[in-house]
Amino acid sequence: MLVALITGLATGALYAAAALTYNVMFSTSKVLSVTTGHISMLGGIFGAWFVSTLGWPIALALLGSIGVGAVFGLITDWIAIRRVLARSDEHLWLLSTLALATMVQQAAGLWWGTEPKPFPRLIPQDFSAGLADQKYWLPIVVAIVLAIALELFYRRTLYGKLFVAMSEDAFAARARGIPTGRIRAMSYVIAGAMGGLAGFAAGQLTFAYFALGLTLTLNGFIALAVGGLGSNVGALVGGAALGILSAVATYFVGGEYQQTISVGLLMIVLLLKPAGLFGRQSVRPV
Amino acid sequence: MSVSNRSWAILAVIAVLFTLPWWSGDLYKVHLAALICTYWVLISGLNLVVGYSGQLSIGHVGLLAIGAYCFAILAGTYGLHPAVAIAASGTLCALCGLVLGLPSLRLPGFYFAMATLAFALIVTEITLAQGNLTGGGVGLSVPGFPPPFDSPRGSYWLILAIAAVVTWLTWNVARHTWGRGLVAVRDSVVTAQAVGVPVFRAKLTVFVFSGFTAGLAGALFAVLQSYITPDTFVFDLGLFFFVCIIIGGRGHMLGPAIGTIVLTALPEMVAPLAKLGNFFYGLLLLVVVLLVPEGIGHVFQVLIERFRSARGERHGVKPDLERLSKAIQGGRAIK
Numbered sequence: 166m167l168v169a170l171i172t173g174l175a176t177g178a179l180y181a182a183a184a185l186t187y188n189v190m191f192s193t194s195k196v197l198s199v200t201t202g203h204i205s206m207l208g209g210i211f212g213a214w215f216v217s218t219l220g221w222p223i224a225l226a227l228l229g230s231i232g233v234g235a236v237f238g239l240i241t242d243w244i245a246i247r248r249v250l251a252r253s254d255e256h257l258w259l260l261s262t263l264a265l266a267t268m269v270q271q272a273a274g275l276w277w278g279t280e281p282k283p284f285p286r287l288i289p290q291d292f293s294a295g296l297a298d299q300k301y302w303l304p305i306v307v308a309i310v311l312a313i314a315l316e317l318f319y320r321r322t323l324y325g326k327l328f329v330a331m332s333e334d335a336f337a338a339r340a341r342g343i344p345t346g347r348i349r350a351m352s353y354v355i356a357g358a359m360g361g362l363a364g365f366a367a368g369q370l371t372f373a374y375f376a377l378g379l380t381l382t383l384n385g386f387i388a389l390a391v392g393g394l395g396s397n398v399g400a401l402v403g404g405a406a407l408g409i410l411s412a413v414a415t416y417f418v419g420g421e422y423q424q425t426i427s428v429g430l431l432m433i434v435l436l437l438k439p440a441g442l443f444g445r446q447s448v449r450p451v
Numbered sequence: 452m453s454v455s456n457r458s459w460a461i462l463a464v465i466a467v468l469f470t471l472p473w474w475s476g477d478l479y480k481v482h483l484a485a486l487i488c489t490y491w492v493l494i495s496g497l498n499l500v501v502g503y504s505g506q507l508s509i510g511h512v513g514l515l516a517i518g519a520y521c522f523a524i525l526a527g528t529y530g531l532h533p534a535v536a537i538a539a540s541g542t543l544c545a546l547c548g549l550v551l552g553l554p555s556l557r558l559p560g561f562y563f564a565m566a567t568l569a570f571a572l573i574v575t576e577i578t579l580a581q582g583n584l585t586g587g588g589v590g591l592s593v594p595g596f597p598p599p600f601d602s603p604r605g606s607y608w609l610i611l612a613i614a615a616v617v618t619w620l621t622w623n624v625a626r627h628t629w630g631r632g633l634v635a636v637r638d639s640v641v642t643a644q645a646v647g648v649p650v651f652r653a654k655l656t657v658f659v660f661s662g663f664t665a666g667l668a669g670a671l672f673a674v675l676q677s678y679i680t681p682d683t684f685v686f687d688l689g690l691f692f693f694v695c696i697i698i699g700g701r702g703h704m705l706g707p708a709i710g711t712i713v714l715t716a717l718p719e720m721v722a723p724l725a726k727l728g729n730f731f732y733g734l735l736l737l738v739v740v741l742l743v744p745e746g747i748g749h750v751f752q753v754l755i756e757r758f759r760s761a762r763g764e765r766h767g768v769k770p771d772l773e774r775l776s777k778a779i780q781g782g783r784a785i786k
Contacts, residue, residue: 197561248741256560259507260697260740267690267733275730379686383572386565421580428569432554435562 167296169416170409175301175370177408178308179205182363183385184392184400185311186356190238191395192332193345193352194250199262200241202381203269204234204357206374208364209284210277213373216285223287227365234361235354241265242353247346266378274375284368300369307366308404311359312397328352332395387431393444402442406430468611472604482675485607487715488614489671494692494711495614495621495704496664499657501693502701503630505637506654507560510567512689513574514662518544518669519679520578523591533596533674541666548662549655556654571689578681590680593673610671617664622704624657633657634702687729694732698739699748706748 186201208230215226245261288299319325327348330338339345364377371377388407392399407427414426434441472481493515500506518540526536555566578585585591595601600609624630632653635643644650673679695714699706714732718725743750 244737244741252744256505256507257740257744259561259564261737263509263690264733264736264740267729268737271728271730271733275727379568383565383568386561387569390562419580421576424569424572424576428566428573431569435558436554 166416169412171296171301173409173412174405175304175367175408176412177388177405178304179363179367179370179381179404180384180388180407181308181401181404182304182311182359182367183381184389184404185308185315185397186360186363187385187389188395188397188400189315189328189352189356189359192328193335193349194246194258195335196246196250196258196262197386198241198245199259199266199382200237200245200269200378201356201360201385202383203266203273203378204237204360205364205367205381206273206378207237207269208234208361209368209371209377210273210373210375211361212365212368213282213284214277217282223285227362230365231358231361234357234359234364236357237269238353238355238357238360239350241357242350246349246353266382270375270378273378277373277375279375281372281374284371284373286369287366300367304363304367304370307363308401311363312401315397324348324351384427387427390431390441391434393441395445396441396443399441399443465615469608472607478603481603481607483716483719485603485610486672486675487712488607488610489668489675490692490695490715491708491711492610492614492617492671493661493665493668494695494707495617496661496668497692498696498704498707499621499624499630499633500654500661501696502699502703502707503625503633503637504654504657505633505701506556506658507564507693508567508658508661509564509693510569510571510686510689511661511665511692512684512686513567513571514544514547514665515669515672515688516571516574516578516681516684517547518666519593519673519676519684520585520591520669521666522670522673523593523679524584526594527591533594537667537670540670541663544666544669545659545663548659548665551662552655552658556651556658568686568689571684571686575681575684575686578684586680588681590678590683592678593676595674595677606674610675613667613671617667618704621664624660625704629653629657637701690729691732694736698735698746700746703746703748703752706746706751710747 183201183205186204187197190196190198190201211233212226212230215221215229216223221229241262245265246258249257249261286299287303290299292298317325319329327338327343330341330343331345331348335345364371384407385404388403389400390403391406392401392403407430410430411423411427415423418426468484471484475481475484493511497508497511500508521540521543522533522536525531525539526533531539551567551570555563555570558566579587581587596606596609600606632643632648635646635648636650636653640650676683691714695710696707698714699708699710714735718728718731724731739746
């Protein structure tokens with residue numbers, strides 16, 4: 166039972182990190198990118214490749230994974246977001262990010278192989294540590310650190326305040342002379358770096374697996390919708406709730422119905438509180 | 452004149468498709484054509500949801516799987532007549548569409564897409580979990596059609612007939628009040644509400660209808676595959692249906708039809724594309740979304756309109772100078 170709880174919490178932390186990544190991109194562009202999970206997938210695969218194949222030291226591989234994520238974030242903005250947001254058609258971004266995510270997943274599958282491959286140990290630790298093993302606490306620590314860093318960034322720095330201003334009203338921000346395009350690109354780079362870091366930290370839990378992206382996109386979104394769109398605390402709580410619920414359900418019912426249960430959680434929360442637990446009810450646009 | 456032109460074209464297309472087994476040469480091409488028709492049964496229904504009412508469902512493969520398993524279980528395990536089993540597949544999937552649509556169609560765009568994606572994954576999970584019903588990961592073998600349709604040609608004609616009926620139904624929906632109402636819902640929900648389109652009911656009705664066609668397609672698909680496992684209905688297949696419609700063009704019938712034919716046939720004809728698979732579909736989707744978001748069908752339409760207007764300019768009106776000068780002089784005379 167305790168094993169189930171800890172595993173659930175660790176998986177939930179990964180979902181929470183994905184939800185935070187969603188939040189950063191959503192704040193400046195009002196886009197929920199399908200590529201969110203694929204950033205972490207790339208972070209995991211490239212991390213494993215840097216360490217196992219190229220033999221880089223861990224610190225360099227960590228930086229490399231973050232860099233890969235950041236570059237992918239920038240590419241997402243370039244290819245899938247910038248041109249599409251210039252058009253007025255709603256939800257075109259869903260198609261463009263879906264297309265990009267599909268391409269990246271297939272390319273990763275062709276290059277890396279479709280089998281999950283083991284991820285190297287990051288910190289020298291005995292395998293007998295059991296529940297104190299690094300594969301459990303690393304993602305949890307990373308998710309919490311990311312959430313705290315984001316809050317500090319939003320509250321204490323000028324750029325963070327620009328993000329908040331853009332999430333409130335992008336047009337008003339532009340009228341005030343904020344270079345909205347550049348800020349949006351920056352938010353995608355930050356989101357990419359966060360996703361890369363999360364994927365690297367959770368690599369030992371998920372393995373370096375090309376199909377992780379879509380699962381993470383879906384589950385990160387469920388965590389986000391449960392916690393409330395735009396809320397970082399909500400992302401943490403939603404991720405933890407989702408992870409623990411599916412782990413406990415797996416413990417009692419069996420692993421076959423994991424997805425069914427997590428979607429059930431989403432449906433219940435959306436029915437009772439459509440804006441999520443910590444979300445703000447937005448006014449319907451006309 | 453144009454009406455009879457169109458009906459001649461439709462007759463010609465039907466004749467070509469009907470005689471396909473005689474001139475296509477080998478049976479593999481007949482099988483491919485039957486597969487395209489099967490996909491089209493699903494896609495023409497899905498087109499009403501994605502193309503007309505603008506609800507981006509990426510998980511219709513779940514409904515296809517339910518239809519296929521329903522047919523395989525009823526016709527195979529319980530030995531029902533295939534016609535009854537096909538009807539039951541369609542009905543069951545319409546019900547599933549209702550159950551899925553009731554909560555999820557209230558959600559905004561991205562939420563809805565994620566709900567359908569989750570639905571597809573849940574169906575895979577349940578087919579794996581309910582091993583004694585669906586055969587689990589091992590799968591089920593599917594019985595063929597009864598005697599007149601048991602040959603490859605016979606099954607092709609049966610599938611073609613079903614596809615034709617479904618096309619006729621969706622065409623009727625698309626070109627009358629319903630289709631206009633759905634397009635209004637897609638382009639502006641608030642305006643559609645203001646002019647009296649019952650938004651939720653319209654969306655739900657076409658979604659249930661698309662569930663019905665997906666169930667039919669599932670049953671036909673199962674027979675064509677003759678053996679189904681959960682791996683037959685991977686999420687990529689759902690993406691494929693979706694890409695066919697977006698590439699063909701939202702709010703058309705012809706565009707998605709061409710998209711279905713090209714995207715099904717192309718990987719079979721060109722081997723390197725089959726290896727790239729999803730990458731190719733993703734690239735195609737990206738290019739279409741970035742360059743022609745209205746789809747390739749729209750390009751054809753623009754070209755046709757240009758051709759027509761160019762022809763129209765040929766018989767311009769020559770001014771009758773004599774009459775004109777008389778009129779001007781007459782005006783002066785009054786003055």
